[in-house]
Amino acid sequence: MHLNYLAFAVPFFLAFIGLEYLVSRRQGKTYFRFNDSVTNLSIGILERLLDVFTVGIFYFVYEYLHRRFGIFDIKPSMLLWVALLICTDFIWYWYHRLAHEVSIFWCAHVVHHQSEEFNYTVSARITVFQAFIRTGFWAVLPIIGFPPAMITSMLLVHGLYPFFIHTRTIGKLGILEYILVTPSHHRVHHASNPAYLDKNYGDVFIIWDKLFGTFVKETEEPVYGLTKPLQSNSFLWQHFHFILEMLYTVRRTSGWRNRLRVIFGKPDYVDPAARGELERIYLVQSKEKGSSTKLYNYVLWQIVCTLVVLFTFILFEKYVPVPVQVGITLLILLTLINCGAIMEQKQWVFYLEFPRYIVLCIMGYYWWPHPVFLCIAAIIMITAFYFQSLLKEHYLRMVYGYPRT
Template sequence: MQLNYLALAVPLFLAFMGLEYVIARKTGKNYFSFTHSVTSINTGIAERLLDTFTVGIFYFVYDYLYHHFAIWHIQPSILLWIALLLCTDFIWYWYHRLAHEVNVLWCAHVVHHQSEDFNYTVSARITVFQAFARTGFWAVLPILGFPPAMITSVLLVHGLYPFFIHTRTIGKLGILEYVLVTPSHHRVHHASNPQYLDRNYGDVLIVWDKLFGTFAVEEEEPVYGLTKPLDSNSFLWQHFHFILELMYAVRRERGWKQKLKLVFGKPDYIDPEIRNILEQKYLLRNSTVPAVRRLNDYVIWQVAVTLLVLFAFLLLEYYVPAMVQVCITLLILLTLVNIGAILEQRKWVFYLEYSRIILLFIAVFYWWPSPALLFIATLAQLVAFFFRTNIKQHYLRLVYGAAS
């Protein structure tokens, strides 16, 4: 039986998140908030899901560049593995630094910095946009002559380390602070304190920051999140708000020179009032409904089931037909949007629920094309059509409480 054992990363990382949560509770420190943890995990679910389809594309890019443009053809050895790790970390430093200094790259990276928490869940806040941006930088590796398989192996190892530095439960690490990126260093990077901004870009080694003048020591307690807090749990808004802000800012400018200056300039060039304008236009919240326990319970249940489906999907991906893969992918993405909309207490979540049911039926019917199943689905559709108003009201009361 052919299984994708990389799927085991899902329960492994969840176990570390749970362990950190228990330690934080036992030490009386409030490192976790419900909404920030949920939205961070949801972002990680989306990235890990879409990685299933993109990792092959990235490997193809490395392979194509290696066979057509490689300056040298490097043969693996211990020293060259170390050299590749150093090159990978060096390139990461510059990608990471430019992702904070160039608006078009900040569009992909901003999601990682939105949480006002700092814990292992924040390490999951990686988008597929960021994965594409990083690949553009790492594409220099096969041109230098490193084989694609070698690059992919190092990237897997290199990608594990940053998970463990997203924590407040570990203090300073003595002599390691001089060489490695530690949790203390990375807390500085995620802080919005003025003296901590644009500091500590390293991923594994802190030496690059010290070499290029972007290093800062953790002194006062960091305040986490963006300098202008996002204040939204919407999955879609978290992913696209800065893209919209940049587009709006570019549209307001006259002349290509000014427009390009915004696209490739610093995030500081974007007028902060633009977000307020866009929030009033696109981010209409239902603030009249108080959050109730059943709402949080429903969100937790959806996240738990989604993680279980994701794990099974990744583990058994070689046995899942393409059509079912598409349905499961859309179903999970709709669920993530749905969770964000529920946390925002929006009433149109009812239609997302309806869409999820339809997708689930399509997947099941494709796998098991039974006339009886088709009859039941048709009957359910008729009931939903004639009683849609009552069903919608009952659903909203069930999720949001009597006030809805």
């Protein structure tokens, strides 16, 4: 069987997240919060899912650039693998630094810094937007002459290391602090303390930060998250809030030169008042508070089921027809939006069940294209619409513990 063994990254990471949770509890520390962890995992689930469709695109880009523009014809050897590691990490440093210093790049990277906790789940906060931007930076590698297979293998290894530095359960690591990026260094990077802002960009080696003057030691307890906390669990808002803030500022800025400075200059040029104005328009907060147990249980089982579907889908990717792949992607996306909206206690979460049902019906009809299936599916949908008010009240009571008007 042609299985995609990269699927085992999902249970691998989940096992370490569970281990970190147990260690933190044993240390008497509270490093995990339910809402924070769920939003972190939700973003990671979508990125892992979209990787199925984008990895081939990235490989094609590397292959095309290597074949058409490669300066050298590099063959794998121990020395050149080391050279590729150093080049990859050097390029990462500059990608990462510019992701903090250029608004258009910060639009994608800000998602990684929104969490107000710091644990292994934070490493999952990578978006497909970041993947495309990083590919643009790493495109220099095939032009140098590194073959695509070599680059892809290195990026897998290089991408594994950062997972283990997103933790508070590991202290300082002695002599390794002078060579590698350690959890201590990366805690600084994720902190919003004024002394820690825009520091420690390295991914594997800390030497680049020391060389280019962006290194700071961990001396005071970090405060994690953005300098202005997001205060929202919305899956969509976390992905798009800064893009909207940047466009809001551009719209209210006169002169093309000034507008371009907002887009390609520092994120500081984005109007700080934009967030509050956009939140007022798009994020109407619920004043009611539901049963946390009901809410958490419903979100939790959805995330667990989504992880099982994700693992199975990636593992058997080559055997899943394209229409079903699209259906699974839509179903997972709707579920992640649902989880974020439930934690925001939105009333419209009920209506998300209709598109989820439609997607399931389309996939079901693909496997069993029979008129009887369509008739049953249509009867259920018509019945649901007819008893919509009653179903909505029951649904919201089940999710939040109270009916809403």
